[in-house]
Amino acid sequence: MSSQRPVIVGVDGSPASLGAVRWAADEAVRLHRPLQITHALGVSGQNEPAPDEHQLAVQAAVEARTSQPGLHVTTGTWQGGAAQVLVEQSRHASLVVVGSHGPSGFVALPVDSLGVQVAAHAHCPVLVVHDAQRWADPAAALPRHGPVLVGTDGSDNAQLAIELAFAEAASRRADLIALRAWQEPPHRWGFAASRDRLADNARQALAADLEPWRAKYPGVRVELRAVHGAPAPVLLAESRDALMVVLSPRGTGGFDELRLGSVTQQVLDHASAPVLVARH
Structure with missing residues (x-):
């Protein structure tokens, strides 16, 4: 992978996209990459772009340079839907960052579809920053x-997720x-597996998954957790105190035709x- 592959962040002028710019600038410095700020104008021919549309991306670039002085930043304004543009540009990126507007105050509502679409189809890792407006203010x-x-x-x-994490x-x-x-498998012939044994098996399998990466990153302190329950609720509960959650696009139950x-x-x-979301 070329060292010039940028971190790309999509902006639309919202506070959430400005918060995403600050995360993207931070990641770009961390990864020793340039930052590319992208603004999509919508489907070609559907709307007439305003004369100052590109100024939106330029203003975001000013914010990025202010938060990370010395960072190399480029800007671009493109015709097309936001997901379409970001997925296409991800072919030449090291990371794509998307800011979510959050669930509009209703915790039962899902995140914006843009982050899901980009995470499902991108050609590089995708960072979805939830409620990104929290970091729009430079003082935050x-x-x-x-x-x-x-x-x-x-x-x-x-x-892929383990390596990226x-x-x-x-x-x-x-x-x-x-x-x-981990969860108990269906009982067969009336015999139930020991929960202690199942937990121990899960912990051993987890340790084996991490072994090559612990050798490559000896300075990273690692805690193994084998937790009883369905994967999604367990991950959501454990993520409350996490700085970031890293996941693969699909697990063992995935079908090739399903993107997530x-x-x-x-x-x-x-x-x-x-x-x-880790992607090749």
Whole structure:
């Protein structure tokens, strides 16, 4: 991967997109990458762009340079829907950052569809920053404390998430919590498996998943958690104190034609912490 692949962030002039710009600028510095600010004008021919449309991206660039002096920032304004433009540009990016407007005060409502669409179809990792308007004000400090939480189920896709989570934790000098949810299998022939044995098996499998990455990142302090319960509710509960949640797009139950697994979809919809979706 070329060292010039930028971090890309989409802006629309909302406070949430400005908060996403600050997260993206922080990630760009952390990854030693340039930052590209992208504004999509909507479907071609549907609306007439205003003469000052590009000024919106330029203003976001000023905010990025203010928060991270010395950061190389470029801007672009493109015809097309926001998801379409960001997914296409992700082919040449190291990371795409999308700010969510949040659930409009109703915790039962899912996150904006833009973050889900981009996470489902992008060609690089995608960071969805929930309620990003919290960081629109330059005086609002980005979170520096708390662990990086990664969910793993033993699938090949989960290895992508584990690698990305270790890299994030190392760059932030943060702890890493590796989580594996387990449930009792259906009883067969009237015999129920021991819960202690199931928990121990899950913990051992989790340790095996992390072994190569612990050797590569010896400075990252890791906590293993094998938790009883369905994966999505367990991840959402554990994410409340996390700095960031890292997930793969699909787990062991995924179908190739489905772009996002149900667990990732649920966490994207309802997590309060930023969610980083690992993609090739």
